[in-house]
Amino acid sequence: MAISKERFNKLLERLSDKDLELVSELMERLLQASPTQRVIPLDDEPTTQDDVNAINDAHEAYLKNELINLKDVEHELRN
Known part of the structure; x- marks a missing residue:
């Protein structure tokens, strides 16, 4: 899927500062x-x-809402 820089910038503007860091x-x-x-x-x-x-x-697991916590994923990505 191709994405324009304009669309990408609009998505970036919607992210929190914490998400921008990631x-x-x-x-x-x-x-x-x-x-x-x-x-x-x-x-x-x-x-x-x-x-x-x-x-x-x-x-x-998805249907039972037994998903991986985003904090755990963030921790894994940072370490």
């Missing part, structure tokens, strides 16, 4: 990475039954 760190990491490091290779491995079970478990 986005800024991510952008800096992207700019430091070489183009080959930014490319995510296609996963060409077949889906296993374990994969299907993990997907189903995650979906069930």
Whole structure:
């Protein structure tokens, strides 16, 4: 999905200062990475039954509102 700089700037304006800090760190990491490091290779491995079970478990957790706390994700990204 292509995004214009105007749309990106509008999204940035809506973020809190705390969120801006996270986005800024991510952008800096992207700019430091070489183009080959930014490319995510296609996963060409077949889906296993374990994969299907993990997907189903995650979906069930979502339906039960048993989601990962954003604070935990933020902590993981920062460390």
